Amino acid sequence: MQGCFLDAGSMGDGLTWSSLESSVESWHWHHNTTRETVAERLQGVDIAVTNKVVLDAETIAGADRLKLICVAATGFNNVDTAAAAEHGIPVVNVTGYATPAVSQHVLSLMLAHATRWASYDAAVKRGDWSAGQFFCLLDYPIEELDGQTLGLVGHGELGQAVARLAEAFGMQVLVAERPGATTVREGRVAIDEVFERADMISLHCPLTEDTRHLINADALARMKNSAFLINTARGAIVDSEALIEALRNGTIAGAALDVLDQEPPPADHPLLDPSIPNLIVTPHTAWGSRGARQRMLEGVAANIDAFRAGEQRNRVN
Ligand SMILES: NC(=O)C1=CN([C@@H]2O[C@H](COP(=O)(O)OP(=O)(O)OC[C@H]3O[C@@H](n4cnc5c(N)ncnc54)[C@H](O)[C@@H]3O)[C@@H](O)[C@H]2O)C=CC1
Numbered sequence: 001m002q003g004c005f006l007d008a009g010s011m012g013d014g015l016t017w018s019s020l021e022s023s024v025e026s027w028h029w030h031h032n033t034t035r036e037t038v039a040e041r042l043q044g045v046d047i048a049v050t051n052k053v054v055l056d057a058e059t060i061a062g063a064d065r066l067k068l069i070c071v072a073a074t075g076f077n078n079v080d081t082a083a084a085a086e087h088g089i090p091v092v093n094v095t096g097y098a099t100p101a102v103s104q105h106v107l108s109l110m111l112a113h114a115t116r117w118a119s120y121d122a123a124v125k126r127g128d129w130s131a132g133q134f135f136c137l138l139d140y141p142i143e144e145l146d147g148q149t150l151g152l153v154g155h156g157e158l159g160q161a162v163a164r165l166a167e168a169f170g171m172q173v174l175v176a177e178r179p180g181a182t183t184v185r186e187g188r189v190a191i192d193e194v195f196e197r198a199d200m201i202s203l204h205c206p207l208t209e210d211t212r213h214l215i216n217a218d219a220l221a222r223m224k225n226s227a228f229l230i231n232t233a234r235g236a237i238v239d240s241e242a243l244i245e246a247l248r249n250g251t252i253a254g255a256a257l258d259v260l261d262q263e264p265p266p267a268d269h270p271l272l273d274p275s276i277p278n279l280i281v282t283p284h285t286a287w288g289s290r291g292a293r294q295r296m297l298e299g300v301a302a303n304i305d306a307f308r309a310g311e312q313r314n315r316v317n
């Protein structure tokens, strides 16, 4: 079998590759692959591994020997899974590999907003503390997570892990029912009610046609003026322009984004404008602990081993 990792460089340094290396007899390792070169690189390949390289219907149709697409991620919105299914090609992903990393990242963003530590750190470095009269500065509002309400959109692996940490901080957790659902399941709350009641809202659903721009001007208008939005799921779940407007107008109090609708974003991406108030942006690092990245590689290798043994593991199409 011939394997091909299209963007192996996106996995970063410091990993052990032996399980993946031994899962296929022969590999083509590519640091990264552009849209222009992906089709050519899939010629003669049986098993393709992609973290974020897009495999669209045309690319899949043109791959002459492709038998398995392994997404080296949980989110698989970069692969046309329906087109793969039409060609009898299973698409598999890796789940649960980054739970401690992503959940701590979300909590760190919530805590950053509640404590305003970045504003205080900047104030100290500017000399405001030394210029002050008292032993402390209290220039930015400090909040307590304890007693606040967290709204979750998506309650799978990551949503549940974030809920556990938030509850440990004394937060009440509301889990949103799917948008457009006609009934609200036991233990869930209608999504509009979550938008209206939550002090903080964290997104943990996949990017699909149902969730694209789920956080739009209407959703933002429903939120409290004091609300804080966190997106570690996928950038296009949030309407960027509507979010920028909401932050500039004070419709919501702040937001933290680990994911943007284009990655890497162009230098002039509207969400990178430093004049947008109360916006934290991290460069898709929530998953990035060494442990998580290593578990990801082991997960891809396990998916390939299972496929070669005739089993379906983590198939998503
Ligand atoms: N920023 C990062 O580094 C990372 C981001 N992710 C993103 O987080 C997402 C969630 O990951 P997991 O929790 O592991 O996935 P999961 O599959 O365990 O959970 C997803 C949840 O979303 C729910 N869901 C599906 N469609 C929905 C909809 N239309 N509305 C509301 N909920 C819906 C599902 O029922 C499920 O409960 C991934 O799809 C991926 O995009 C995942 C890992 C790392």
Ligand SMILES: O=C(O)C(=O)CO
Pocket: 051, 072, 073, 074, 075, 076, 287
């Ligand atoms: O696993 C995912 O979905 C990520 O975004 C990290 O690659």
